Amino acid sequence: xxxxxxxxxxxxxxxxxxxxxxxxxxxxxxxxxxxxxxxxxxxxxxxxxxxxxxxxxxxxx
Numbered sequence: 001x002x003x004x005x006x007x008x009x010x011x012x013x014x015x016x017x018x019x020x021x022x023x024x025x026x027x028x029x030x031x032x033x034x035x036x037x038x039x040x041x042x043x044x045x046x047x048x049x050x051x052x053x054x055x056x057x058x059x060x061x
Contacts, residue, residue, distance in 0.1 A: 019061060026055035 033040050033055070035047035043049050048056070 022058050022061070026058040029055040030059075 029051050033042045033049050033052045035041070038047055039045070040047050040049040040052065043051065
């Protein structure tokens with residue numbers, strides 16, 4: 001492998017498409033894990049729940 005030469009084949013990876021999938025999942029997660037009176041409606045954890053925090057982190061990427 002030479003520096004500056006794109007690698008083709010098995011190692012090829014579309015980072016933009018993968019980030020878009022992560023963002024779509026994050027939006028769906030935030031739609032389910034919402035706060036109601038200090039608790040998550042989906043998992044019952046105190047808000048913000050771990051799923052909510054993870055989804056927000058992904059959206060900041």
